Amino acid sequence: MRLIKKFKIRYRVTLRGKSSVIKTALFSLMLIYLLYGCASQLRQNGESKVLKINFEGNYFISDKKLRAVLPVKEGDQYIEQFLRESPNRIVSYYRSRGFFDMRVIKREGEFLEEKNGFVINYHIFEGVRSKVDSVEIIGNKIFTNDYIKAKLSVEKESYYDEASIDAGKYILSKNYAEKGFADASITIERSFLNGGGDKNRVYLKIIINEGNKIYVRKVEIKGLKEVRSKVVRREFRMKKGDVYQPSKVYLSQTNLYRTEMFSDVNVHEEKVHGDSVDITFILKEEKSRFFQVGLGYESPRMAIFDFRWGDLDLFGNLQRLIVDLSFKGTPEFQENDGGLIFKDWEQNYRLTYREPYLLGTAFNLITSPSLKRRKSESDFSFEFVLEREIGPFSVISFPYEYRRASIKADTISITNKVSGRFLFDKRNNILNPSKGLRLILQFDYAGGVLGGDNHFDRVNIDFASYYPLPLRLIIAQRSRAVVTFPRGAPEDISPDVRLEMGGYGSLRGYKEASIGYPDTRPDRLSGLDELLFNFELRMPVYGRWYATIFADFGSLWMDQSDISLEDFKTGVGFGIGYNAPIGVIRLDYARAMEETYPENRGKIYLNFGHPF
Numbered sequence: 001m002r003l004i005k006k007f008k009i010r011y012r013v014t015l016r017g018k019s020s021v022i023k024t025a026l027f028s029l030m031l032i033y034l035l036y037g038c039a040s041q042l043r044q045n046g047e048s049k050v051l052k053i054n055f056e057g058n059y060f061i062s063d064k065k066l067r068a069v070l071p072v073k074e075g076d077q078y079i080e081q082f083l084r085e086s087p088n089r090i091v092s093y094y095r096s097r098g099f100f101d102m103r104v105i106k107r108e109g110e111f112l113e114e115k116n117g118f119v120i121n122y123h124i125f126e127g128v129r130s131k132v133d134s135v136e137i138i139g140n141k142i143f144t145n146d147y148i149k150a151k152l153s154v155e156k157e158s159y160y161d162e163a164s165i166d167a168g169k170y171i172l173s174k175n176y177a178e179k180g181f182a183d184a185s186i187t188i189e190r191s192f193l194n195g196g197g198d199k200n201r202v203y204l205k206i207i208i209n210e211g212n213k214i215y216v217r218k219v220e221i222k223g224l225k226e227v228r229s230k231v232v233r234r235e236f237r238m239k240k241g242d243v244y245q246p247s248k249v250y251l252s253q254t255n256l257y258r259t260e261m262f263s264d265v266n267v268h269e270e271k272v273h274g275d276s277v278d279i280t281f282i283l284k285e286e287k288s289r290f291f292q293v294g295l296g297y298e299s300p301r302m303a304i305f306d307f308r309w310g311d312l313d314l315f316g317n318l319q320r321l322i323v324d325l326s327f328k329g330t331p332e333f334q335e336n337d338g339g340l341i342f343k344d345w346e347q348n349y350r351l352t353y354r355e356p357y358l359l360g361t362a363f364n365l366i367t368s369p370s371l372k373r374r375k376s377e378s379d380f381s382f383e384f385v386l387e388r389e390i391g392p393f394s395v396i397s398f399p400y401e402y403r404r405a406s407i408k409a410d411t412i413s414i415t416n417k418v419s420g421r422f423l424f425d426k427r428n429n430i431l432n433p434s435k436g437l438r439l440i441l442q443f444d445y446a447g448g449v450l451g452g453d454n455h456f457d458r459v460n461i462d463f464a465s466y467y468p469l470p471l472r473l474i475i476a477q478r479s480r481a482v483v484t485f486p487r488g489a490p491e492d493i494s495p496d497v498r499l500e501m502g503g504y505g506s507l508r509g510y511k512e513a514s515i516g517y518p519d520t521r522p523d524r525l526s527g528l529d530e531l532l533f534n535f536e537l538r539m540p541v542y543g544r545w546y547a548t549i550f551a552d553f554g555s556l557w558m559d560q561s562d563i564s565l566e567d568f569k570t571g572v573g574f575g576i577g578y579n580a581p582i583g584v585i586r587l588d589y590a591r592a593m594e595e596t597y598p599e600n601r602g603k604i605y606l607n608f609g610h611p612f
Contacts, residue, residue, distance in 0.1 A: 002464035005428065006516070010203055015477060017495075023076075036513070037544060038533055042326045045572075045587055046056060046110075047077075048072070048073055048077070048078040048116055048117055048313060049075060049076065049077060049115075049116065049117060050072055050075065050077075050078050050083075050117065050118055050371055051071075051074065051075075051076060051112060051115060051117035051118060051119055051121045052120070053070065053073075053074055053119075053122070054118045054119070054120070054121045054122070055121075055122050055124055056121065056122070056123050056124065057105070057123055057124040057125055057126065058124045058126060059126060060126055061093075061094065061095075061097070061126075062207070063443055063543055064097070064443035066090060066093070066122075069089045069090060069093045069473070070086045070089055070421035071085055071086060071087065071089065071495045072088070074512060078117070078118055078541075079524055080456075080567070083107070083109075083120065085548055086107070086122070087104040087107060088120070089596065090104055090122065090124070090279050090552070093102060094126065096161075096162040096163060097159075097160075097161055097162070097163070098129045098131075098159050098160035098161060098202070099126055099128075099130070100127070100131055100192075100199040101125075101127030101128065102124070102125065102126050102127050103124075103125050104122055104123070104125075104126075105123040105124065106122075106123050106125055106503070107120065107121070107122055108120070108121040108123070109121075111388065122426075123429075125539075126198050129159055129160075130159070130160045130179055130192075130199060130200050130201065130202045131157055131159055131160065131200065131201060132154065132156055132157065132158050132159075132160055132201065132202050132204060133154065133156070133202060133203055133403055133552060134203050134204070134205075134207045135149055135154050135155075135156065135204045135205075135206065136203075136204070137149075137206045137208065137340075138205075138206070138208070138416060138484065139208040139209055139210065140177055140208045140209055140210070141206055141210060142176065142181065142210060143172070143175070143176075147209075147211055148172065148206065150167065151168040151171055151175075151320075152164075152165050152168035152172065152188075152206070153165060153173045153351070154168075154204055154206075160202045161473050165188065168573075169186050169188075171292050172186060172368040174246070175227070176210065176240040177244075177245070177246050178245050178246070178247055178282070179213075179243075179606065180213040180214055180215075180244060180245065181210050181211055181212075181213055181214070182211065182213050182214050182244055182246070182277075183209065183211035183214065183549045184210045185208070185209045185211070186206065186207075186208055186442040187206070187207040187208075187209075187465070188204060188206050188207075189200070189204070189206075190202060190204055190205075191205075194233065197484050198302060203454075207405045207536070212244065212274060212275040212277065213242040213243060214243070214271075214275055214276065214277055215241060215242065215243060215244060215275065215276050215277070216238055216239070216240055216241065216242045216243075216244050216276070216277060217272060217273075217276040217277060217278050217525040218240055218278050218279070219236060219238065219239065219278075219279045219280075219281070220278070220279070220280045220281070221233070221280075221281050221283065222280060222281070222282045222283065223282055223283040223284055223285065223466075223571065224283060225285050226285060226286065226313070227261055227283075227285060228316060228317075231313075231316075231317060231318055232256065232281070232283070232348070234356075234357060235252060235255035235256050235259065235508070236252045237249075237251045238252065239277070241455040241504075242405050244277050247392070249267055249269070251310065251392050252281075252394070253265050253281075256281070256283070259312070259318055260286065260312055261285060261286055261288065261312055261313060261318070261428070262283050262284060262285060262286060263284050263285075264279065264282075264283070264284050265282075265283055265284075266281070266282040266283075267279065267280070267281055267282075267424075268280040268389075282313040287314075288311055288312045288313035288314075288605045289309075289310070289311045290308070290309070290312075291307070291308065291309040291311075292306070292307070292308040292309075292582065293306070293307055293308075293608075294306035294307075294308075294607075295585070296328075296605070296606050296607045296608070297530070297604065297605070297606040298328075298504065298603060298604065298605050299601075299603045299604040299605075300603075301330045301331065301604070302327040302328055302329070302330055302344075303328065303329060303330070303331055303342075304326070304327075305326065305327045305328070306324075306325070306326045306608070307323075307324070307325040307326070308322065308323065308324050308325075309322070309323045310322035310323065316343050317356070319353070319354065319355055319356070320352070320353065320354040321352070321353050321354075322351075322352045323350075323351055323352075324348070324349070324350040324351075324352070324564065325348070325349055325350075326347070326348045326593070327345070327346070327347050327348075328345065328346050329342030329344060329345030329346065330343040330344045330345070339498070341493040344374045344375075345372070345374070345375070345454070345457025346368070346372070346374045347371075347372070347373045347374075348372050348373075349370060349371045349480050350368060350369070350370040350371075350373070350492070351368065351369055351370070351371075351447075351561065352366065352367075352368045353367050353368070354366050358386075358585065362388050362389070362581070363386050363387065363388045364386070364387050364388070365384075365385070366383075366384075366385040366386075366387065367382075367383070367384055367385075368372040368382070368383045368385075369381070369382045369383075370382075370383075376406075376408060377405070377406060377407055377408075377521070378405070378406045379403065379404075379405045379406070379496050379503075380403070380405075380524070381398055381402065381404075382403075383398045383400070383401045384399070384401075385398065385399040385400075386398045391424075391526060391570055393420075393425055393426045394421075394422070394423065394424050395425075396421070397421045397423070397424050398415075398418070398419070398420055398421075399416045399417070399418070399419045399421065400416075400417070400418050400419075401416075401418075401419070402414075402415070402416055402563070403415040403416075403417070403496065403497070404519045405494060405496035405497075407494065407495060407496065407521065408520065411520070413453045413494035413496055414452045414453050414454075415445055415446055415447070415452050415453065415454045415494070415496070415497050415511045416446065416447065416449075416450035416451055416452040417445065417446040417447075417450070417497075418444075418445050418450065419443060419444045419445070420442070420443050421439070421440065421441070421442040421443075422439075422441040423438075423439070423440055423548065424437075424438070424439040425438045427466065428440070431583050431609065432501060432579055432583075432584050432610070433466045434466060434468050434474050435466050435467065435468045435474075436465070436466055437463070437464065437465040438462075438464045439463050439464075439467070440460065440461070440462040440463075441460070442458075442459070442460040442462075442463055442464075443457070443458070443459055443460075444457065444458040444459075444460070445457055445499070446458070447487065448487070453484065453486040453494060453565075454485060454492075454493050454494055454497050455483060455488055456484050456486045456493055456497075456528075457485040457487075458482065458483070458484045459482070459483050460480075460482045461479075461480065461482075462470075462478070462479075462480045463465050463478065463479050464479075464612050465477055466478065471539075471540075472539075472540045473537065473540075474536075474537070474538040475535075475536070475537055475538075476534075476535075476536040476537075476538060476610070476612070477533070477535050477536070478532070478533070478534040478612040479532070479533050480530065480531075480532040480533075480554075481531055481532075482499060482529060482530040483560060484499075484528035484529055486528065486534055490528055490558045490559055491558075492525040493528065495519040495520060495521055495524070496528050498516075498519065498526035498527060498528060499516070499526060499527050499528065499529075499556055500515075500517060500524070500525075500556075500571075501510065501513070501515040501525050501527070501530065501554060501555070501556050502515050502558050503533065504605045504607055504611055505611050505612075506532055506552070506554065506604075506610070507532065507552045507553075507554050507569055507609075508550070508552050508571045508573055508588065508590035508605065509552070509571030509573060509590035509591050509592035509593070509595075509602060509603055510569065510571060510592045510595075510603075511603075513525055513526065515555060515556055515569055516525075516555075516556035516558075517556070517557075517558050518612055526556065527555075527557050527558055527559050527569060528556075528557070529556065529557045529558070529559070529560055529562075529563060530554065530555075530556050530557075530558070531552045531554055531555060531563070531568075532552070532553070532554035533554060534550065534611065535550060535551050535552075536548055536549070536610075537549050537550070538577075540602055542575070544578055544580070545576065545577070545579075546576070546577050546578075546579070546588075547574070547575070547576050547577075548574060548575045548576070548577060548588065549573070549574045550572070550573055550574070550588075550590075551570065551571070551572045552570070552571040552572075552590075553568050553569070553571075554568060554569060555567045555568050555572050569592070569593075569594050570592075570593040570594065571591065571592050571593065571601070572590065572591055572593060573588055573589050574588070574589060575588030575590060575592030575605075577588060582608075582610055583608050584608065584609055584610055585607075586605070586606070586607050586608075586609075586610070587604070587605070587606050587609055588604070588605045588607075589601075589602055589604050589605075590602055590603050590604070590605065
């Protein structure tokens with residue numbers, strides 16, 4: 001099928017006397033006409049599209065998968081050269097899945113003049129899919145034959161599949177590297193029974209060259225200015241003389257990023273002497289001191305102000321001191337003097353100090369006094385935490401909290417609480433995750449032998465996950481369940497240690513502390529047991545801009561026997577955000593579905609950071 005006409009122009013021009021101008025003009029007109037005709041033909045043919053690609057005779061592999069293999073997609077410009085290559089692509093793909101007798105019988109094309117495009121049809125004969133008849137493995141000492149067969153998906157009578165085999169080779173190579181054999185090579189030779197006469201049965205010979213075990217000869221650091229090398233080496237998970245393991249190199253790099261002292265951590269590995277490797281960490285330091293100012297808004301008229309100051313290397317040993325101040329309230333101008341006052345205000349003050357590697361141990365010490373004030377209420381607490389990393393992404397901690405809450409002028413509540421907390425965090429970015437998960441498991445013991453006015457046990461499970469989709473879409477979800485076991489009447493537990501729901505961080509579209517049961521505070525609700533589910537779809541718009549649609553479901557109860565899905569409240573909404581260098585800035589609108597009175601126009605939130 002030929003679409004582009006070829007024009008071959010031969011000419012000879014001789015200019016003589018006065019007629020040369022006329023001859024030149026006539027020749028120029030002829031040349032322009034021919035070039036225009038050629039360009040018109042090229043342009044007309046170039047605009048032809050591939051409207052549809054169909055397949056007949058394919059039963060095992062879907063049309064969608066076969067279209068993905070082709071160099072030309074539906075809607076692309078028709079290019080004959082690319083389409084001629086398509087049968088070879090189809091055959092190669094089928095053979096990689098074990099269809100060695102497969103062939104493309106013919107390709108047909110139909111031109112639809114009214115749409116200026118082509119419908120392409122491929123007629124396919126798949127044949128019989130080959131199976132693995134026998135497997136021979138030689139050269140392996142570290143892993144058993146059965147282990148290697150399982151990783152490569154080449155068990156006897158299994159279907160031959162190169163994609164699965166290649167994925168297994170990658171995993172097996174990683175496992176060899178973690179054993180110290182980073183140079184291990186895996187070669188797979190394929191043949192057929194009866195000298196190739198029977199292609200339905202495949203014989204595989206797996207040749208493994210494990211090589212020598214590789215050791216770390218030295219670990220160097222470059223780029224340090226203010227941070228001491230001792231502090232950096234403390235975050236390494238390998239040292240001179242250790243068996244080389246890629247996972248420990250990656251974990252060391254991750255630990256250095258987590259200190260927040262480095263904007264860039266590059267790792268250079270150089271193999272020497274065949275069985276040794278030199279590792280160099282090239283670091284770019286950040287300033288240890290910082291401050292952040294944030295402004296927020298929540299409709300109808302709630303203003304939010306946040307301030308944070310910190311030093312991430314206070315005494316040169318990565319000690320951290322962070323000061324957090326926040327204020328929110330409803331501004332109102334007084335009619336008499338025109339002054340500005342704030343109604344329904346709340347103030348929060350927190351000081352956090354962190355001492356890493358306490359007394360040379362693997363534990364970190366965190367102390368954090370805080371004060372919360374709201375109208376006639378005040379809440380002072382002091383938290384003391386010992387934490388330790390127990391895995392690449394896992395931390396276990398043991399907090400103790402003392403809380404003194406003044407709920408009314410004549411009512412003071414004291415709470416003493418100890419907890420055990422487990423954190424697993426495998427998000428790819430803490431501030432703006434696009435994949436991974438985070439899990440928090442916590443058990444609280446309050447009162448009892450510790451004394452105080454509140455006596456209860458509490459279990460808290462908080463799980464969030466992030467799933468990347470095609471087109472850079474992200475599904476984010478959080479599920480949280482909290483169950484409280486009072487050692488007395490539920491009503492005896494003071495409001496300061498009860499749970500609250502409503503607002504940006506929990507159930508959007510509802511006012512803060514507007515879900516649950518009445519307590520001793522005016523216009524605030526609370527509970528002891530919680531179920532909360534948040535769902536978001538985050539979609540890129542342009543550059544750093546993205547859009548979000550979300551739905552929240554949840555409620556609070558005072559007793560486990562009262563928990564019912566019929567009590568769930570629902571909030572839905574949408575928003576737009578910007579991924580700024582300092583973090584995510586979001587503007588969201590949410591509507592409480594259960595509050596359908598005419599005056600309810602929903603709530604607007606302007607905040608830094610995602611709600612989860």
